[in-house]
Amino acid sequence: MLSTIAIESLKRRKTTAILTLLSITISISLLLCVDIIRSQVKTSFTRTVSGVDLIVGAPSGQLNLLLSSVFNIGTPTKGIEYKSVASLKSNKQVSWLIPLSLGDTHRGFRVVGTTNSFFDHFKYGDMQSLEMAEGSVFTQPLSTVVGADIAKSLGYKVGDKIIISHGLGSVSFNNHDDHPFTISGVLKKTGTPVDKAVYVTLQGLEEAHTGPKLSPTSMLGRKSADKANEHEHEHEHEHEHEHEHDKHTEEHAPYNSEAFTPESVSVVMLGLKHRVTALQLQYQINQSKKEPLMAILPGMALAELWQIMGNVESLLLGLSGLIVICALIGLATMLLATMRERYQEIAVLRTIGAGPFTLLLLIQIEAMLLTTVSAALSLGLVAGLMSMLKPWLSSTYGLFLSSPLFGQSSVIIILLILGCTYLVSLFPAVAAYKRGLHAGLNANS
Template identity: 80%
Template sequence: MLSTIAIESLKRRKATAILTILSITISISLLLCVDIVRNQVKTSFTRTVSGVDLIVGAPSGQLNLLLSSVFNIGTPTKGIDYKSVESLKTNNQVSWLIPLSLGDTHRGFRVVGTTNSFFEHFKYGDMQHLALSAGGVFNQPLSAVIGSDIASKLGYGVGDEMVISHGLGNVSFNNHDKHPFVVSGVLEKTGTPVDKAVYVTLQGLQEAHSGSQQATASIVRKPADNHIKTSDEHEHEHEHEHDELTQVNYDSDAFTPQSVSVVMLGLKSRITALQLQYQINQSKKEPLMAILPGMALAELWQIMGNIEALLLGLSGLIVICALIGLATMLLATMRERYQEIAILRTIGARPFTLLLLVQIEAMLLTIISAVLSIGLVGALMNALKPWLSGTYGLFLSSPLFGKSSAIIILLILSCTYLVSLFPAITAYKRGLHAGLSQH
């Protein structure tokens, strides 16, 4: 009975009800968006690297090793002898291995020496593989594969030459001019530090440092012909469309450097990660340190907890704004209903009935707004998922609405119940005679 009266009352005040629903919907939507982003940012942060079970380097601290190997920030204090890498490679528990050599830059971007195993085994986000938007992986000793940000900011493409510099500064006077690397591929956007890195071969990196000329490989480009090609020539060109860069079958893993900075390991069984970590940390041949990326990322997130606190504070402000807007709308509505309330009291409605009626109307408005907000936010997040993952590295995982979202909705409904008391009590105090006097 009361719900029917409440619905009919809202229909008579359609314009005001629609504006109220719109205001509350926007507020709840903003709050849910912030909550989803807050939770998903933490999840995406811990997925900057996925599928890597152990990261091994020289003893330099867990966070320093993580920052240098995953985020390309800083460098390890020293390298590890490649004999130790070979020992890890032959370990029965190890499925694959990615060596990384750090310490060089190109116009302010980090240069990472590695092998083709990096592009095969390195994963990010929700176990997503790296993909190339142009070109291919290392096909000669002086090959370079660049991140998408470098390609867009510096205008590089497949076949362009680039000179790396020793050291981590934006300006370096120690350039390896005699050993220019040739871009063989451009990676697709990942939204991770991979986008801002240059990946070169370990062989080319070491020979650039040593000044050796053995790594230099000639680049054979197709001659520019001005005559019109026949159909046979077109077919021949199509068969050899990838011949611009020679030595396609280059085996980057065959080269043995003297040392590397960091090694990423993938294990046959993740259950053995702690056991192998202990064995590596206790190694007597060479001081080594193995870390679990997931645990290290969680520790780093705790240090960066101010970001989460800022998002939580923003969420609190949105809640306050939503409640103030709701109270304002309800009070404005009640001022229009003094005569209606007076008539209801005249026909025998009790004060409790009036309070309940006002609260039912308020709850109906909030419930409708909450349902609209959930649908709107869900559709918006699904539509923006590719853009968020490619631009900001924010990988949205299902379900979008979790326990915190349910708590938010229940909290808003509870606050609606409390806020609706004020306009109801105000209308009651207005009294029967005050309401009739306006007729």
């Protein structure tokens, strides 16, 4: 009965009620969006790298190792000898291994030396693999694969040549001009630090630093070529067609980036056969006496890093809460402002037997109806908006929305808003209650 009266009363004040409804809906939607993005950003942040069970480097602190290997910020203090890398690779618990060599840049972007195993095993978000927008992975020692942001900002495409520089500054006077790298592929947008990195082969990176004469693989290749040339001159007429066939086969043989063994690398990412053994292997690596090494669990390190930035999400949530409170105060103001217009309505209700307490409940029901409808509209609006923006958020900002969007925190927010509505509506409800008393006294006089 009272609900029906409340709805009819709101219909008579349709314009004011709609504006108030719109204000509350926008405020609740904003608060829900902030809450969803806050929780999803935290989840996406902790999934900047996924599928990597351990990150191993020189002892330099957990966060420093994480920042240098995953976010391309800073650099490890020293490298890892390759004999240690070979030992990790041969470990029975290790399924795959990604070596990373850091310390160079290209026009302010980080250069990462690695192998094709990086593109095979590195994952992000919901275990999403890296994909090529164009081109392919490393096809020769001086191949490079660039991130989507670099290709877009510098206008690079497959086949272009780039020069890398030694050091991490945006301007370097030590360019490796004698060893230009050819872009073999451009990665699709991931919304992660991968988009802002240049990936080169470990072989090409070492040759750029030391020269091809010091590269064991290059030396072997040259010696083999010299012997082949001598042999070809000796039997030029006898085996001409056979050598042409061998040369054709050699030119089209796939490049094996794993065959090269550098002197050292900066960081190693490990994927284990069984993730439950991660803590055990981490302890073994950290206690190793052969070479001082440090192994970290990327998930735990990312969670620790997020705690440092936790104040930002609290601030955003607090500001959104203030906006909702302002909207609810506007609701109370609207109800108070219409009280003068409702004197005749209150008198009629008193005449048909409605008591002061009934008038108090009527005003509170009106307020709760407006907020409940606003909350329902906000849930639908936010769900639709997030569904539409999901591809854009994942590709542009690396924000991977996962279901369900509305969790326990969203339920708590809605309940708190309804509770605050009840408290705020007390002011106009008490005014209606007092008006009902006066109307009753006037009727008896």
